[in-house]
Structures are given as structure tokens and as C-alpha cells.
Amino acid sequence: xxxxxxxxxxxxxxxxxxxxxxxxxxxxxxxxxxxxxxxxxxxxxxxxxxxxxxxxxxxxxxxxxxxxxxxxxxxxxxxxxxxxxxxxxxxxxxxxxxxxxxxxxxxxxxxxxxxxxxxxxxxxxxxxxxxxxxxxxxxxxxxxxxxxxxxxxxxxxxxxxxxxxxxxxxxxxxxxxxxxxxxxxxxxxxxxxxxxxxxxxxxxxxxxxxxxxxxxxxxxxxxxxxxxxxxxxxxxxxxxxxxxxxxxxxxxxxxxxxxxxxxxxxxxxxxxxxxxxxxxxxxxxxxxxxxxxxxxxxxxxxxxxxxxxxxxxxxxxxxxx
Amino acid sequence: xxxxxxxxxxxxxxxxxxxxxxxxxxxxxxxxxxxxxxxxxxxxxxxxxxxxxxxxxxxxxxxxxxxxxxxxxxxxxxxxxxxxxxxxxxxxxxxxxxxxxxxxxxxxxxxxxxxxxxxxxxxxxxxxxxxxxxxxxxxxxxxxxxxxxxxxxxxxxxxxxxxxxxxxxxxxxxxxxxxxxxxxxxxxxxxxxxxxxxxxxxxxxxxxxxxxxxxxxxxxxxxxxxxxxxxxxxxxxxxxxxxxxxxxxxxxxxxxxxxxxxxxxxxxxxxxxxxxxxxxxxxxxxxxxxxxxxxxxxxxxxxxxxxxxxxxxxxxxxxxxxxxxxxxxxxxxx
Numbered sequence: 001x002x003x004x005x006x007x008x009x010x011x012x013x014x015x016x017x018x019x020x021x022x023x024x025x026x027x028x029x030x031x032x033x034x035x036x037x038x039x040x041x042x043x044x045x046x047x048x049x050x051x052x053x054x055x056x057x058x059x060x061x062x063x064x065x066x067x068x069x070x071x072x073x074x075x076x077x078x079x080x081x082x083x084x085x086x087x088x089x090x091x092x093x094x095x096x097x098x099x100x101x102x103x104x105x106x107x108x109x110x111x112x113x114x115x116x117x118x119x120x121x122x123x124x125x126x127x128x129x130x131x132x133x134x135x136x137x138x139x140x141x142x143x144x145x146x147x148x149x150x151x152x153x154x155x156x157x158x159x160x161x162x163x164x165x166x167x168x169x170x171x172x173x174x175x176x177x178x179x180x181x182x183x184x185x186x187x188x189x190x191x192x193x194x195x196x197x198x199x200x201x202x203x204x205x206x207x208x209x210x211x212x213x214x215x216x217x218x219x220x221x222x223x224x225x226x227x228x229x230x231x232x233x234x235x236x237x238x239x240x241x242x243x244x245x246x247x248x249x250x251x252x253x254x255x256x257x258x259x260x261x262x263x264x265x266x267x268x269x270x271x272x273x274x275x276x277x278x279x280x281x282x283x284x285x286x287x288x289x290x291x292x293x294x295x296x297x298x299x300x301x302x303x304x305x306x307x308x309x310x311x312x313x314x315x316x317x318x319x320x321x
Numbered sequence: 322x323x324x325x326x327x328x329x330x331x332x333x334x335x336x337x338x339x340x341x342x343x344x345x346x347x348x349x350x351x352x353x354x355x356x357x358x359x360x361x362x363x364x365x366x367x368x369x370x371x372x373x374x375x376x377x378x379x380x381x382x383x384x385x386x387x388x389x390x391x392x393x394x395x396x397x398x399x400x401x402x403x404x405x406x407x408x409x410x411x412x413x414x415x416x417x418x419x420x421x422x423x424x425x426x427x428x429x430x431x432x433x434x435x436x437x438x439x440x441x442x443x444x445x446x447x448x449x450x451x452x453x454x455x456x457x458x459x460x461x462x463x464x465x466x467x468x469x470x471x472x473x474x475x476x477x478x479x480x481x482x483x484x485x486x487x488x489x490x491x492x493x494x495x496x497x498x499x500x501x502x503x504x505x506x507x508x509x510x511x512x513x514x515x516x517x518x519x520x521x522x523x524x525x526x527x528x529x530x531x532x533x534x535x536x537x538x539x540x541x542x543x544x545x546x547x548x549x550x551x552x553x554x555x556x557x558x559x560x561x562x563x564x565x566x567x568x569x570x571x572x573x574x575x576x577x578x579x580x581x582x583x584x585x586x587x588x589x590x591x592x593x594x595x596x597x598x599x600x601x602x603x604x605x606x607x608x609x610x611x612x613x614x615x616x617x618x619x620x621x622x623x624x625x626x627x628x629x630x631x632x633x634x635x636x637x638x639x640x641x642x643x644x645x646x647x648x649x650x651x652x653x654x655x
Binding site for chain 2: 005034199
């Protein structure tokens with residue numbers, strides 16, 4: 001394990017000292033060297049995630065596909081989303097957009113003497129249990145993400161954005177990152193502020209994102225797999241999450257308003273939104289306007305979905321007029 | 322080294338509290354923890370949690386306690402300076418990034434790096450005397466020998482500011498260069514400021530802030546540590562990956578020592594034979610042999626190691642009450 005960490009640190013240090021820091025120095029941006037060093041690690045983690053998805057998870061999809069013979073071209077745009085996300089290009093845009101807001105909140109809170117609470121303050125025995133502390137924060141983060149996800153389905157303008165994620169008829173391990181950039185920004189902003197308030201540390205935040213997004217990538221896999229009766233109640237898997245992406249039918253008009261939890265199904269169980277029926281359903285959205293996202297490229301999807309978002313902001317009575 | 326040796330070393334440290342007199346504390350700023358290294362075995366024997374983003378630490382003027390600043394949780398952890406045992410917490414110290422005591426021990430100053438302000442406390446009672454907002458990123462500080470003035474570098478705006486401690490009023494605020502960080506006051510009263518955005522240190526007049534000289538050291542000149550003779554100082558050059566030994570009387574670079582990985586804070590062992598340097602980007606602390614001026618080893622620690630301190634029992638500089646004894650309102654026993 002130590003060798004693995006050493007190798008990781010060596011690569012991060014080499015990239016930073018050889019490629020990044022000289023640029024910061026030459027462009028008079030040395031005050032940003034510490035965040036830039038963290039960004040290098042973020043990109044490296046993204047590369048690892050892409051490798052895990054492309055070589056590991058895709059293996060299962062090829063060997064045991066749930067849906068066969070459907071159009072693989074629909075999947076390609078999701079690969080673009082994943083690469084843009086995992087390599088930090090979209091997160092950088094989102095970070096720059098949200099930094100003034102999150103910074104202002106933190107500055108105000110701390111200037112007023114309000115420091116974020118740590119779970120160790122409540123339970124001092126956690127001071128020597130890094131893993132337990134991490135799991136507690138992971139669960140709290142997932143709890144917040146569950147409610148954000150419900151809001152994405154409940155609020156019409158947010159659904160206009162989020163429906164892009166659901167419009168995919170060829171759902172695969174690449175589909176998790178298929179989101180409108182404004183949708184990603186809002187979700188990140190809410191969850192980042194929540195994390196600040198409960199005292200999640202930057203390194204914990206990165207770990208939560210890394211582990212959480214990998215689990216979420218797997219939960220979109222085109223396989224009919226779960227973790228067993230108990231496992232499916234502890235961790236979200238493909239069988240559980242596919243129900244959330246199910247195409248609505250006359251009998252199941254609101255089937256996608258179930259199984260919201262990103263990682264821990266306990267939230268769906270507790271709040272009455274869990275469905276465990278094992279039925280296989282096609283994925284997508286039963287709305288021709290939204291379904292038209294299929295076949296579009298990244299730029300076209302971003303533009304068209306933004307149009308849907310603007311339209312959703314207009315009150316219904318004005319549209320009728 | 323096998324597991325048995327590791328266990329034995331760890332047990333040795335636990336059993337014999339005095340053994341920690343040779344311990345070394347390193348703050349892992351991105352892991353919210355601090356490492357305790359056994360100087361004899363040169364191994365990390367404990368990694369203990371602390372608040373959030375610990376960057377710097379300082380012994381109290383009486384030499385009995387060590388304050389570790391947890392910037393994200395607005396608090397200071399108080400340790401026994403000899404054994405490293407936890408004694409308590411000082412709460413409500415907002416964004417304590419850099420810490421400093423005036424030479425007479427009457428003033429305690431913190432630089433809030435992220436929140437852009439400098440706080441000046443009276444050590445007697447540990448009460449906030451004044452808060453001064455500055456633009457931008459106040460990072461390092463130094464005091465004049467008479468304990469009248471504190472000088473604070475502003476890393477983002479390239480300026481150096483001087484404040485009167487008694488009135489907390491700004492005396493001057495001048496541009497000194499790109500990304501000024503480390504600062505020291507020399508026995509002859511001159512100030513030396515390290516420019517992390519350049520490859521030099523500059524000499525600054527403490528009366529008016531005018532830059533009077535420059536010495537090229539290495540790219541990313543960042544922080545100082547005294548050799549102990551009042552004349553020579555070590556300087557970490559973060560971009561260059563070196564530590565320079567500077568003669569402040571001749572204003573020359575005596576030696577450049579290769580220390581890769583973003584060298585930052587430093588301390589010298591009790592026997593004066595080694596300089597330990599945190600390597601921010603390599604998650605380790607480097608050991609420099611002061612006889613040969615070569616890096617002779619390193620010890621792996623946590624993520625982004627920043628402050629370092631030798632648990633060697635510092636000599637008192639002033640008779641000042643401990644923050645734990647003097648401030649019941651803001652201190653909670655741990």
C-alpha cells in the first residue's frame with residue numbers, strides 16, 4: 001500500500017513541479033499553487049475512474065448485457081460527458097462559477113465566529129476512527145443528495161434540466177455524468193454548501209465524490225445485477241437504479257419517481273420511495289420533446305435543454321395566453 | 322523495517338513520555354491531522370486528528386506549551402511542549418493561519434489567510450484587542466525587537482504592512498514584490514522578506530517599508546528558519562526545490578541544498594545537527610545534514626505537510642501565563 005501511495009505522490013509531484021508550477025510562476029499566480037496542486041490530483045483521480053469504467057465496468061456490460069442489439073451510437077455522447085467531467089474540465093468551470101458563493105458563505109460564517117461542526121466534537125471517540133468518520137459524512141452527504149435529487153424531479157424548471165440525464169434510451173456505465181452543466185452547477189453548489197456546514201474537509205469531499213461517483217457509474221450499468229437481498233438494501237446497484245430510469249407506461253406513470261438514492265438505498269426505504277420488484281423495463285422518458293435528446297451531440301443537448309429550462313420558467317398561464 | 326520494529330517503536334513512545342522529548346510534530350494540512358515522528362528511528366509513530374486544515378504552530382513564550390492552529394475550525398490545540406500530550410483547546414480564534422508572539426510575550430497575533438484580516442490579542446487574558454482587514458492573503462509575520470510593531474506579508478497583493486501593536490493602527494503598507502511570504506527581523510532591525518512569486522529575498526526598512534536591497538536565492542523563495550547564530554538563515558525555495566543558507570551580514574548565499582517537492586517550513590534538531598524540512602508536494606519531511614549540507618533522508622507523513630516542530634523543550638523567552646490558565650472563557654479542556 002505504501003508503494004502505491006509513493007507512486008501516486010511521485011506522479012502528482014512530477015506533473016505539478018514539471019508542468020503546472022512553472023506556468024503559475026511565469027504567470028504570477030503563485031498564490032494559487034496549493035489549489036492547483038489539489039487540482040492535479042483531481043484530474044489524476046479522474047483518469048483512474050475512466051480506466052475503471054472503460055476496462056472494468058464495461059467488461060461486465062459486454063459479457064452480461066441486459067439490453068442487446070440497441071444502438072451503441074446513442075452511448076457515445078455519454079462518453080464525452082464522462083471524459084469532460086472526470087478530467088476536471090466541467091468541474092473547473094463549476095468551481096469558478098460557485099467559488100464566490102461558497103467563499104462568501106464561509107467567510108461570513110467564520111467571520112461571525114461560526115466554525116463548521118465536526119462529528120468528532122459530538123463523539124470524541126471518532127477522533128481515532130477515520131474510516132467511521134468518513135462513512136458518517138458520506139451518509140450525510142448522500143442524505144442531502146437524495147433530497148436534492150427529489151427536488152430535481154419535483155420542481156418543473158429543475159426537471160427540465162435533469163430530464164437530459166433521464167432521456168438516455170441506451171443507459172450504460174457512461175450515463176452517470178450525462179447532465180446539463182447548469183444542473184451540475186446547482187447540485188454541486190447545494191451539496192458543497194451543505195458539506196461546508198457539516199464540516200466536511202476538502203480531502204473528505206474529494207473522497208466522497210470519488211467513491212460516490214464510481215458507485216453511481218456502476219449503478220447505471222447495462223446489466224441485470226444486484227448485491228443480493230441484503231446488499232441491495234445497503235448499496236445502490238444497477239438493478240435498483242434502473243427502476244429510477246424506467247420508461248413510464250400507462251400502468252406506471254411515475255415509475256421514475258422512485259429509487260432516488262445515489263449510494264445508500266436506506267433513504268428510499270425510510271421515505272417510502274423504494275421499489276424492489278425485479279422487473280426489467282426499458283429506460284428513457286415518455287415525452288417526445290425530451291426523447292429527442294437521443295441522437296444529439298453534447299453542444300446541441302446543452303443548448304436544447306437550456307431552452308427547455310427557460311421555457312419551464314415561464315408560468316403556464318402566460319404560455320396559454 | 323518490519324512490523325515488530327514499528328510496534329516496538331510506537332510502544333516505546335507511549336510507555337516513555339519523556340522519549341517524546343526527541344519527537345517531531347508535523348502538521349498534515351490537507352489531512353486534518355498531525356504526525357509524531359520518533360527522531361531516533363525516524364519513523365512516524367502516531368498520526369492524530371485535529372480540526373481542519375492545520376498549517377502552523379508555535380510554542381508559548383514560557384516554553385511549556387505548543388499551539389497548533391486549526392484554521393477551518395477557528396481553534397488552537399494546546400499540547401505539552403515536551404511530551405506532546407493534549408492539554409486543551411482555545412476556541413474562537415478566527416481563521417488562525419499564521420501565529421506569532423511578540424518578543425515580550427504581551428501580544429499574540431494571528432494572520433487569517435483566507436479571511437483577509439490580522440487579529441491582535443493581548444496575551445494577558447487572551448482578548449482580541451483589534452482586527453484589521455487587509456487585501457489580500459496575509460500570510461507570515463515578524464515583530465520588531467521592542468515589541469512595538471508587527472510586520473505582515475500579503476501574499477496576493479505583494480505588499481508588506483506594519484501595525485502598531487498598542488493601537489492596532491496601520492503604520493505603513495508598501496509593495497515589496499511578487500507573493501511575499503516568509504519574513505524575519507534581523508538583529509540590526511532590517512527586515513528580510515521572501516518573494517515566492519520571484520527568485521529573491523528583499524531587504525526592507527522597518528521604519529517606512531522601503532525596499533533597500535535584493536538577493537537572488539532560488540525560484541519561489543518562501544520561508545526562513547534561523548540557524549541559531551543570529552547571522553545565518555535557511556530559506557526554502559519552493560519552485561526551485563532548494564533550501565538556501567544565507568549569510569545576512571554579507572548578504573550572500575553560502576550554499577544551496579537540493580530539497581525537492583515544494584520545501585516549506587523548517588526546524589533544527591535539539592543537537593543542532595539536522596535541519597528538517599516539510600516537502601509539501603511529496604507528503605514527507607526531508608532531513609538535511611548540517612555538517613555536509615546535503616539531504617540525507619526523509620520520513621513519509623500525511624498529505625501536504627506544512628508546520629514542523631521539535632519536541633525538545635524550548636527555552637522560555639518571557640514569563641507569560643499559559644493561554645489555558647489565562648482564558649477560562651474561550652478555553653475548553655480536552
